[in-house]
Amino acid sequence: MNVPSLDKEGRRIRKKMLIFGNPSIEEDEIEEVSKTVRSGWLGTGPKVHQFERTFQEYIGAPYALALNSCTAGLHLALVVAGLRPGDEVITTPLTFCATANAIIHAGGRPVFVDVEKDSGNIDPNRIEEALTPRTRVILPVHFAGRPCHMDAIMEIARKNNLMVVEDAAHCIEGWYKGRKIGTIGDMTCFSFYVTKNIVTGEGGMVTTHKEGWADKIKMYGLHGMSKDAWKRYSDDGFKHYQVIFPGFKYNMMDIQASIGIHQMKRVDQYLKRREEIWERYDTAFADLPAMLPPPPEPDTKHARHLYTLLLDIDRTKTSRDDFQKRLYEMNIGTGIHFVSLHLHDYYRKTYGYQPDDFPHAKFISDRTVSLPLSAKLSEDDVEDVVVSVTKLLRG
Numbered sequence: 001m002n003v004p005s006l007d008k009e010g011r012r013i014r015k016k017m018l019i020f021g022n023p024s025i026e027e028d029e030i031e032e033v034s035k036t037v038r039s040g041w042l043g044t045g046p047k048v049h050q051f052e053r054t055f056q057e058y059i060g061a062p063y064a065l066a067l068n069s070c071t072a073g074l075h076l077a078l079v080v081a082g083l084r085p086g087d088e089v090i091t092t093p094l095t096f097c098a099t100a101n102a103i104i105h106a107g108g109r110p111v112f113v114d115v116e117k118d119s120g121n122i123d124p125n126r127i128e129e130a131l132t133p134r135t136r137v138i139l140p141v142h143f144a145g146r147p148c149h150m151d152a153i154m155e156i157a158r159k160n161n162l163m164v165v166e167d168a169a170h171c172i173e174g175w176y177k178g179r180k181i182g183t184i185g186d187m188t189c190f191s192f193y194v195t196k197n198i199v200t201g202e203g204g205m206v207t208t209h210k211e212g213w214a215d216k217i218k219m220y221g222l223h224g225m226s227k228d229a230w231k232r233y234s235d236d237g238f239k240h241y242q243v244i245f246p247g248f249k250y251n252m253m254d255i256q257a258s259i260g261i262h263q264m265k266r267v268d269q270y271l272k273r274r275e276e277i278w279e280r281y282d283t284a285f286a287d288l289p290a291m292l293p294p295p296p297e298p299d300t301k302h303a304r305h306l307y308t309l310l311l312d313i314d315r316t317k318t319s320r321d322d323f324q325k326r327l328y329e330m331n332i333g334t335g336i337h338f339v340s341l342h343l344h345d346y347y348r349k350t351y352g353y354q355p356d357d358f359p360h361a362k363f364i365s366d367r368t369v370s371l372p373l374s375a376k377l378s379e380d381d382v383e384d385v386v387v388s389v390t391k392l393l394r395g
């Protein structure tokens, strides 16, 4: 029970910390994991294949390949895309570091393009001016669960003979103009990290329409060993394999897939709950000195991964970091998505980026706070967030 109490200033204080991004795990997952552990087949096996089939059917893509993270998926997708040293990949600076790091590990160079000030998604109108003869891939990120302008991005890619790898870590449930996210670009990467819309602890998936890429992702994700090497110790007897490519150790375990299989059954139910919370926040915060996330664009489905409030820091007199700290003192956990990558030491020093190079990403980066949005939140939890945020911003 989280009966709220009031502090000296009359602020409602939760007794227990509201953890940001707390996942919903139910009995079905716990039982399935137990069965898997008891079976002795802990690694890649039948549960991973079942999870891949379930996910592939949900997305409606011809192929879905499970891996141990979305980061692994991004890395392999770029390796499979044939990136060569020095090749450039266009992406957004308003993303998690994994997006840019995967480009670097695949031998490429991340080339940031500024985002739209309202949506936080890469601005397609700025992509063409960033193209060079070394550009090979466009890597859009569906920020917070809002689908990017895929028509414009796909058109630029087609015209310039580029591949499109999507970072859909936030966007499992997204749709864009009648097409499911995961069926538009060449390869799309999803995450099941603990804070994401569905979870497996650690885990990721790549969807694609091309059999050749699907085969390579599977193979490169398991040391580059020939197909079906994962079965080499099964009861069908030992199978010889050949190493075709110096691959990686990126395979998903059956323990992880056991959680994912049951999470997928509730993916749309969880989305519905997050939509309700979103609506409550929109109503409650309409008059505060903050910008609310804009409504979804017509003919798209927003996957509602992050509710990002942009503080009007010129009017609030408190900095974003101070606001976050004060919410924490009221037992409300929040996130920052993201400190723009061009402001981080490594990318700044390595690629010479200046803070003002991407004014929209910097604007968002300085003001954004992500409020709790997990499907697990109770009505009381949501009201605690509403009351605390309102109190702090209204003064």
Ligand SMILES: *Cc1c(COP(=O)(O)O)cnc(C)c1O
Binding pocket: 068, 069, 070, 071, 072, 095, 096, 098, 099, 141, 167, 169, 170, 190, 191, 192, 193, 203, 204
């Ligand atoms: C979480 C996240 C990732 C990485 O996902 P993992 O499954 O943890 O590797 C990549 N990109 C974005 C935008 C993310 O939020």
